[in-house]
Amino acid sequence: MLTDYDPSQYKKMSVAVDLLVFTIEEDRLKLLMIEREEEPFAGKLALPGVFVGIDETLDAAAKRGIREETGLKDIYFEQLYTFGDVKRDPRMRIISVSYMALVPLEKLSFKAGKRTKDAYLVDVEELLASDRSVAFDHKKIISYARWRLANKVEYTLIAFHLVPEGFTLPNLQKVYEILLGKPLYKANFRKKISEFIEETEFQTSGDAHRPSRIYRLKKEYVK
Amino acid sequence: MLTDYDPSQYKKMSVAVDLLVFTIEEDRLKLLMIEREEEPFAGKLALPGVFVGIDETLDAAAKRGIREETGLKDIYFEQLYTFGDVKRDPRMRIISVSYMALVPLEKLSFKAGKRTKDAYLVDVEELLASDRSVAFDHKKIISYARWRLANKVEYTLIAFHLVPEGFTLPNLQKVYEILLGKPLYKANFRKKISEFIEETEFQTSGDAHRPSRIYRLKKEYVK
DNA sequence: ACAATAGTGTCTGTGAGACAGTATCGA
DNA sequence: TCGATACTGTCTCACAGACACTATTGT
Numbered sequence: 001m002l003t004d005y006d007p008s009q010y011k012k013m014s015v016a017v018d019l020l021v022f023t024i025e026e027d028r029l030k031l032l033m034i035e036r037e038e039e040p041f042a043g044k045l046a047l048p049g050v051f052v053g054i055d056e057t058l059d060a061a062a063k064r065g066i067r068e069e070t071g072l073k074d075i076y077f078e079q080l081y082t083f084g085d086v087k088r089d090p091r092m093r094i095i096s097v098s099y100m101a102l103v104p105l106e107k108l109s110f111k112a113g114k115r116t117k118d119a120y121l122v123d124v125e126e127l128l129a130s131d132r133s134v135a136f137d138h139k140k141i142i143s144y145a146r147w148r149l150a151n152k153v154e155y156t157l158i159a160f161h162l163v164p165e166g167f168t169l170p171n172l173q174k175v176y177e178i179l180l181g182k183p184l185y186k187a188n189f190r191k192k193i194s195e196f197i198e199e200t201e202f203q204t205s206g207d208a209h210r211p212s213r214i215y216r217l218k219k220e221y222v223k
Numbered sequence: 224m225l226t227d228y229d230p231s232q233y234k235k236m237s238v239a240v241d242l243l244v245f246t247i248e249e250d251r252l253k254l255l256m257i258e259r260e261e262e263p264f265a266g267k268l269a270l271p272g273v274f275v276g277i278d279e280t281l282d283a284a285a286k287r288g289i290r291e292e293t294g295l296k297d298i299y300f301e302q303l304y305t306f307g308d309v310k311r312d313p314r315m316r317i318i319s320v321s322y323m324a325l326v327p328l329e330k331l332s333f334k335a336g337k338r339t340k341d342a343y344l345v346d347v348e349e350l351l352a353s354d355r356s357v358a359f360d361h362k363k364i365i366s367y368a369r370w371r372l373a374n375k376v377e378y379t380l381i382a383f384h385l386v387p388e389g390f391t392l393p394n395l396q397k398v399y400e401i402l403l404g405k406p407l408y409k410a411n412f413r414k415k416i417s418e419f420i421e422e423t424e425f426q427t428s429g430d431a432h433r434p435s436r437i438y439r440l441k442k443e444y445v446k
Numbered sequence: 447a448c449a450a451t452a453g454t455g456t457c458t459g460t461g462a463g464a465c466a467g468t469a470t471c472g473a
Numbered sequence: 474t475c476g477a478t479a480c481t482g483t484c485t486c487a488c489a490g491a492c493a494c495t496a497t498t499g500t
Binding site: 185187188191192205206207208209210211 | 488489490491492496497498499500
């Protein structure tokens, strides 16, 4: 490939990274979105994103974007898909490499439902079910990410990234149920994940019922 | 996102599509590669690829590339991953969106092992196991594609794209075995895929043993 | 004692794995 | 008849699904 490169023939384009930062808030899957202030799509919700620098790796751009939007340095993220429709952005040709990030709510400096800057935590199912318009082709991207997330829950340990380092099993199960969109049987769920976790000495307290033991992911499975 | 776009700050770059056209030849997984004639990496094997036109969708560019390299219009392909290391190409910054395509050998105008133009069918396992150098970061891309292919075989019907429309079960099983890298039990394999296929009236003939029935994928599962 | 949630034991059905057997062609 | 490969029947075992039971807290 690339043997016959002719700069005059192939115009260059801009490459951006779009970020899908997911978290769980009040037993709902939420996505970090911003309200656009300028045209096009002023007033609409959009995914946060950054342009990729000429000397910057895609992963590095994603990391930088996450840092700028959340203040967080070391959260889990992975490349999702690259969207390259010609008219995605009415102003110019932009290739968008989407990245999905997962973070437990505790790490986000967000209050429930409240805004920080122009950023909101948007209920994903609600957004996708509604006919509310979203900037650019971002609704399509969100829809794809939601699908991929549900898929990967089944054959990876990705759900653990949505939960604090120390977690209870009822807590973790709830996350699985939210991502899968269906209830699970307690006993079966525990059997399935038991090989990946280990007890800690801690447990919850203060609730008017039996306390719940705190577990953590075994070291060998921590990314 | 994209609210603060400043053209002087973010330089544009080139976007290319790299193609991984897989097929099965002589019971081996093969990949279509070309021998580079120019620097850099002259004489090395490389993935075929094309630059994405300014008014061209990523998928459209992939389709065009496949057409140019194989002469084929309607074969299965899917986007794989986007590679954006800064020094991938020593000449300039190129973002490479990789696409994986699958085609039965019968559709390719290739003779076993022989070249057409500068194109070869390269044994994938052999290439990956060897320390033979490959142009750019293409070895990494191939390695990733090989992994993804093995994965998707297990939970999709992707293997059917490597086999003609009418196929025998021993034939299909062999493809699964090649992709999975392990032998399968006949009876179990048949039970597993029986729901997706249907008999035709045809069978093989001429061999010194019991003929093999020709099957096809049920309509509802085609693509 | 009771409400509420945490946690466990076990039956069942489904499906993958393993292997042995039967079927049908050309020579 | 025989060699070779196509095709089928069935046993076993692991595991997901389903459900009932026990455990431990605060009030």
